Each structure stands twice: as structure tokens, then as C-alpha cells.
Amino acid sequence: MTLALYVLDVPEFQPVARLAQDAGMTRRPVGDYLELSSDEPEVVLHREDGIRTALWHAALTGGVDGRIASFTPEVLHLVGEPDPTALHRTAEEQ
Amino acid sequence: MTTAPPSLSLDGVDHLAFVTWDPRATYEFYTQVLGMPLVHAITATGWVTEDYPDFVHFFFDMGRGNRIAFFYYFGLAEEEPPGDLMHRSRHLAFHVDTEEELAAWRVRLKAHGVRVTTPLAHELIESIYFDDPNGIQLEITRPIREMSGIDARDAELTLRSLIDVAESPRPTAQALWQRKAELIRKNAEVQGS
Numbered sequence: 001m002t003l004a005l006y007v008l009d010v011p012e013f014q015p016v017a018r019l020a021q022d023a024g025m026t027r028r029p030v031g032d033y034l035e036l037s038s039d040e041p042e043v044v045l046h047r048e049d050g051i052r053t054a055l056w057h058a059a060l061t062g063g064v065d066g067r068i069a070s071f072t073p074e075v076l077h078l079v080g081e082p083d084p085t086a087l088h089r090t091a092e093e094q
Numbered sequence: 095m096t097t098a099p100p101s102l103s104l105d106g107v108d109h110l111a112f113v114t115w116d117p118r119a120t121y122e123f124y125t126q127v128l129g130m131p132l133v134h135a136i137t138a139t140g141w142v143t144e145d146y147p148d149f150v151h152f153f154f155d156m157g158r159g160n161r162i163a164f165f166y167y168f169g170l171a172e173e174e175p176p177g178d179l180m181h182r183s184r185h186l187a188f189h190v191d192t193e194e195e196l197a198a199w200r201v202r203l204k205a206h207g208v209r210v211t212t213p214l215a216h217e218l219i220e221s222i223y224f225d226d227p228n229g230i231q232l233e234i235t236r237p238i239r240e241m242s243g244i245d246a247r248d249a250e251l252t253l254r255s256l257i258d259v260a261e262s263p264r265p266t267a268q269a270l271w272q273r274k275a276e277l278i279r280k281n282a283e284v285q286g287s
Binding site: 004005006008009010011012013030031032033035052054055058060061062063064065066067068 | 214215216217218238239244245247248251252255267268271272273274275276277278279281282285
């Protein structure tokens, strides 16, 4: 089970990659992106003062492998897949 | 003998057209506040369709040869303004090069009594927002950095993800981001193989 987010490797998104690393995620380049991954079942990113509002709310624009438990103006809580809610979500989609 | 078809590309904006019910305020705002010369106006009876009203169509120069145009229709009842989301979404953004110019425009707008936002930094641009007298949202924006190839490649993946997800029963931002992660990994596998 892997939880990962992809951050476009451009200057304005570097703070998001740093936050993910601070939250214990492992960073490696994948094409145009930085992949931030974790083997933990969940990761919580806390917004810092330096991250402007528009950027924070676009933090996942590169893509996410996992599920958003919550995404508030201060906190981004991601959980890995598969989990019970993932099964639930699949059932809902059918 | 056959000849290759010429490659086609459009060359920027000739004009954008809107409707006004207040020609005085529109004329004063675009010429005096935004400093755009009035460059053309035509007046005609309504010939386009049977019920087309008589009209004036007038054009201001936005710079770089691009024009903004307005129709004034005689006898046309004024439309209800759009809701807040559509008002914000359907807007026109003018370009300036520098942070100093953006700040100077904000001062100028305020000096003319225009309500204008504080500068808002997005990802690649920083903008101020205000309304014209017709309730059209306008923006002046300056680049924080220039767009490059990496931005276009990322946009292609985002739109591929959006199109996939938008055609599903319940599109969500999360589903788009999950689909995009899949595409990024697939691309990486193809390039790594």
C-alpha cells in the first residue's frame, strides 16, 4: 500500500514538496514531477505561513495516489488505498 | 499538381463583444479610467434577424491591436445580472509586465473611485480584480514567471484526466487527481521501459 502525491517540478510548488517531506514522505523525480510517497497508512500536511492561499488549494493539482480524508485551509489529510472506505467508494460508484 | 494546404493559425484577438445599457458610463470608463482610445463605431437598423433591434456597435483599443467592443441596443430591456459565480468566472484579464505596473494600475483605479481588490497571487500570475460599469469583471494581471513546456505537458495530463472523469457519473476533483496520478505513473513506466 502506497500513498503518493505528485508535485510539478516548478518553483512555485517546491514548498508543497517540502511540506510533504517534512511530513515524512520520500521524494524522488518522476518525469516532470516530484513523487512524494509514504508507506504509512496516512499522512497529514500542515500549511505553513509561506504557502499562499491559491497555491495551497492547488496542492494536489499534480495528482494523488490515495484518498483525501480532509482538505481544509490549514490541513491536508491523505490516507492510503486500499482501505475500507475505498471499497465503499467503489461500491457507491457501481 | 496538388499543393500542400497552408498551415492555419489564429493571430490573437481582433475583438471581444459585450452589451451595454449605459453608454455614457462605458465610454467614460474605458477611455478615461482604462485609457483606451475609442477607435470605431457603427450605427445601424436591426438587419441581422427580423426581431434584431437597432444598434450602435463601438470599439475601444485594448492595446496590441486588440479591441473590446460594446453593443447598445435601442429599446432593449436590461437583463438581470448573472449570479456571483458566473460573474467571477466570465471575466476579461488585461496583461501588464511588472509588479510595479500592477500596483500603479491599482492606485489609478482607486483614484477614479473604482472598487478594486488587493493583489492576489495565483500560481503563475498575480492579479487585481474590478468591475466595469456594466458589471463585467475585469482583471489586470502580471506574470510571476513565464509559462514553459513543463506547464503545457502538465496541462495536457490534467485535461486528459478531466475529460475521463467528467464523463463519469459523478465527477470530483479527487477522482481527477487520482486519474492524473495513474497517467503520470503510466508515462513513467513507458519512458522507463
